[in-house]
Amino acid sequence: MGVHQIRLTINGKTFVEEAEPRMLLSDFIRENCGLTGTHVGCEHGVCGACTVIVNGSAVRSCLMFAVQADGEEIQTVEGLSQNGELTPLQQNFKECHGLQCGFCTPGILMSTSDYLAKNPEPSKKEIKEMLSGHLCRCTGYDGILKAIQKTVEDNKETILIEGS
Amino acid sequence: MKPAKFDYYCPKTLDEALSLLEESGFDGKIIAGGQSLVPIMNMRLSGPECLIDINRLHDLDFIEFDEEKVKIGTLTRQSRVEMSSLIKENCGLLSEAVPFIGHVQTRNRGTFGGSLVHADPSAEIPLSLMASGGSVLIASKEETREVDVEDFFVTYLTTDIMPTELLTEVQIPIWSGRVGYDFTEISRRHGDFALVAAACQLTLDDQNKISRVRLTLGGVESVPLLVEEANQMMMGEKLSEALLNKVADIVREAVDPESDLHASADYRTHLAAVLAKRTIQTAYNRAGR
The missing domain is CATH 3.30.390.50 (CO dehydrogenase flavoprotein, C-terminal domain)
Incomplete structure (x- = not known):
């Protein structure tokens, strides 16, 4: 069984840690790397709270073993803001009441960041479909949806201004 | 909810993976996307002694076309199949079926072959493959054999694949007319x-x-x-x-x-x-x- 040495990059910083093969990536990020922004909810891939970005794709970190992420590049919610500046998406979550207790928020932020990078102008239906992979037990979906829609609208305006 | 202990191997070639499978026999289990396997391991419904991770076998991640059929490597992520415009053109049924699988976040990791091998009787990829017809290639140390989709599914969560075998490729005919x-x-x-x-x-x-x-x-x-x-x-x-x-x-x-x-x-x-x-x-x- 034994332990494996795992070297990976999280938010641009390299971590070298040892872990048993059975350690979930979600636990590894929190316990070995000390990044507790990634939340652990259901641990079987349903709630989406643990979503992180691995090599440019949003995935469930509770459905990967840490050892599988050896050599990979990971982004967690701690990596979003730069020099204390929230990203526009984070700012809109704040303004549109996109979070209540905040437990589901890190996962939703990571999914949405990845999703908007690949689909800059999603419809409301498409945003809802993307959000179907996340559970908010405060049931605060309305604010979450508004925050994401506002981000999409703001991006469109930015593109227009840059274009003109 | 944490899985039981297991040994972990991460082969770099298909040959190495097949050797590991042969050595581990019934104790060994292939992991690809893990979107079905890891939940059942976390819930301790399954406790394989040994996991053989095929995520580094990049040669099994492909979508190819010839005039008659589409070939999809077993490790191809479901989201890649979903986004492929060539699949949409030639194999539209599949493009329509894949978005029903789980969520964006699980399709980013879940693989095409993994869904077939898991063989959930309500799953989308098995069903659409049955509707379009086609076959799968199954490799072992000894040989690679082709099995028609009609003969592939045996019963609940059970396929024609033996413990020492690995599904490598799916072939789907392009219908004409x-x-x-x-x-x-x-x-x-x-x-x-x-x-x-x-x-x-x-x-x-x-x-x-x-x-x-x-x-x-x-x-x-x-x-x-x-x-x-x-x-x-x-x-x-x-x-x-x-x-x-x-x-x-x-x-x-x-x-x-x-x-x-x-x-x-x-x-x-x-x-x-x-x-x-x-x-x-x-x-x-x-x-x-």
Whole structure:
């Protein structure tokens, strides 16, 4: 069984840690790397709270073993803001009441960041479909949806201004 | 919810993976996307002694075309299949089915072959492969063999694959002529397991008579069900309300669903007939356009 040495990059910083093969990536990020922004909810891939970005794709970190992420590049919610500046998406979550207790928020932020990078102008239906992979037990979906829609609208305006 | 202990191997070549499989025999289990395997390990419904991780076998991650068929490597992520414009053009049924699988976040990791090998009887990829027809390539240390999709699924979560074998590639024929298809399913919430799923692919001749048809149903049997009696009955016919009702009668006789927390057997039987009619109608209309 034994332990494996795992070297990976999280938010641009390299971590070298040892872990048993059975350690979930979600636990590894929190316990070995000390990044507790990634939340652990259901641990079987349903709630989406643990979503992180691995090599440019949003995935469930509770459905990967840490050892599988050896050599990979990971982004967690701690990596979003730069020099204390929230990203526009984070700012809109704040303004549109996109979070209540905040437990589901890190996962939703990571999914949405990845999703908007690949689909800059999603419809409301498409945003809802993307959000179907996340559970908010405060049931605060309305604010979450508004925050994401506002981000999409703001991006469109930015593109227009840059274009003109 | 943490999985039991296991040994972990991460082969870099197919050959190495097959050797490891042979050595570990019944104790070894392949992990690819892990979107079904890891939950059942976390819940301790499964406790393999040894995991062989094929995520580094990049040669098994591909979508290729020739004139007659689409070839998809087993490690190809479901989201890549979903986004592929070539798949959409040549194998539209698949593009329509994949978005029903789980969620964006699980399709980013879940693999095409993994879904087939897991063989959940309500799953989308097995069902659409049954509707389009095709075959899979299965490799072991000794040989690579080709198995038709009709012979691949054995029963619940069980396929023709032996413990020392690995599914490497899926081959799907590109249908020619006036082709129509449809995939539909009913589930409690988006991304949940389908209560019943239905898929149909057909072609029409120049008189709008059905010249080839494969109606399949998921979630109503231990394997994806190819409704052969209905398919034979529809051959050479134009679509009519009477024909659809005959199909519905056959479907109600052919299915044998189970009752569970989510739906009764009676409701699933009812759904199977309704979805069968709906999916044939849509496929027919699309082929006739």
